Amino acid sequence: MKNAHELLLAYLDSVADPDKAAALFAEDGAIELPYLTSLGIPARTEGREAIRAFLTNLGEAVPTFSFQAPDILIDTPDQVFAEYAFETVTADGRPFSQLYAGRLVAKDGSITLLRESLDVVRAARAMLPGGVACIPRRTDRKVAPLERQFMAEEMATG
Template sequence: MTVIMMNARELILAYTANIADPVAASTLFADDGVIELPYLESLGIPPRIEGPDAIREFITGLLERVPDFGFDEVNIFIETDDQIFGEWSVETTTVDGRPFSQTYAGRLVAENGKIKLLRESLDLVRAARAMLPNGVADIPQ
């Protein structure tokens, strides 16, 4: 059996292409692979999701709130075989009809053909407007 090893570019392209399929997206991560969303704790989202099972559950939860979530464009600005830095964007609506428009900036670290780390940042105000019942007013001060 031949194992195909993906580099960082191939992994981010596979992840963004498969985000609407939580199983496919989560299998791209190493057993100790992590998604870090450092600023989202104030929205009730854990800042660190570790392991394929937890990542699959996280993506499933996201799709319950934003069923048509999918990345429209991926731009890679810095790249080596094992790391990339770039932006990926989404334009859709939440289940209650709110616009969900976001550009993520992220760094992906690949190890042994899997995602070891995906650290993303995004516009917290835009996320709050889309995801919280009272928008930005629900962000704790």
Template sequence: MRNARELLLAYTATIADPDATAALFTADGVIELPYVASIGLPPRISGPDEIRAFIVGLLKVVPDFGFDSVEILIDTPDQAFGEYSVERVTVTGRPFSQMYAGRLVAEHGKIKLLRESLDLVRAARAMLPNGVADIPRDR
């Protein structure tokens, strides 16, 4: 049975394979991306099917998405926290450069919760048609 550290490393290693990544999650496992609704992304993705679909959508925007470096900063058998980066190019030719921070909670050898943070301004510049101009100002 995988511990939290092993699961975080597996998640970052398989992110370009939606089926393999989704299989890491419990039936009610969740990816939370606080604040991303402002750039049109769902802030909570629940269950392997939604997680798989989310990753498929991500790969349509950044076809060779993958994490370039992973550093686990805190780990216990049930929780891990790490930072991982990505340096890629979107289908529009814009750079997609991010540093993610993720807290993972493991349950019975699977991911119960993965809460990730990222730089929304950088994400908007890379993914939205008009960059940061498309972020609603009332938020």
């Protein structure tokens, strides 16, 4: 049975093979990328089939996607935290480099949760048709007042 460290290495090695990567997850396992909501993409993908579909879409957009060796920062049998990166080009030829910080939780030899953080500006530049200009504006009531305040401060300072 694989521990968290071994599962992370297996996932990073197999991310270009959605079937193989998704098989590492528990039936109800999930990938969370909370900052993707800034790009209008759901933060959570749950279940092997949904994870397979998510990784398939990623592979179509970035066909040469593969991670460099991770820098393991915290390592226990059931959790691992690491940074890992890639540098490639998208299917339409745009450069795309990214540094992820990921926490993997394992149980019974499967991934129950992989929560990753990434630079959404780099992702937008590479993946959205119009780059950062296509980042949707947040309009929910909790965020909009803060965004308006930030924009007002930006306008005032030049």
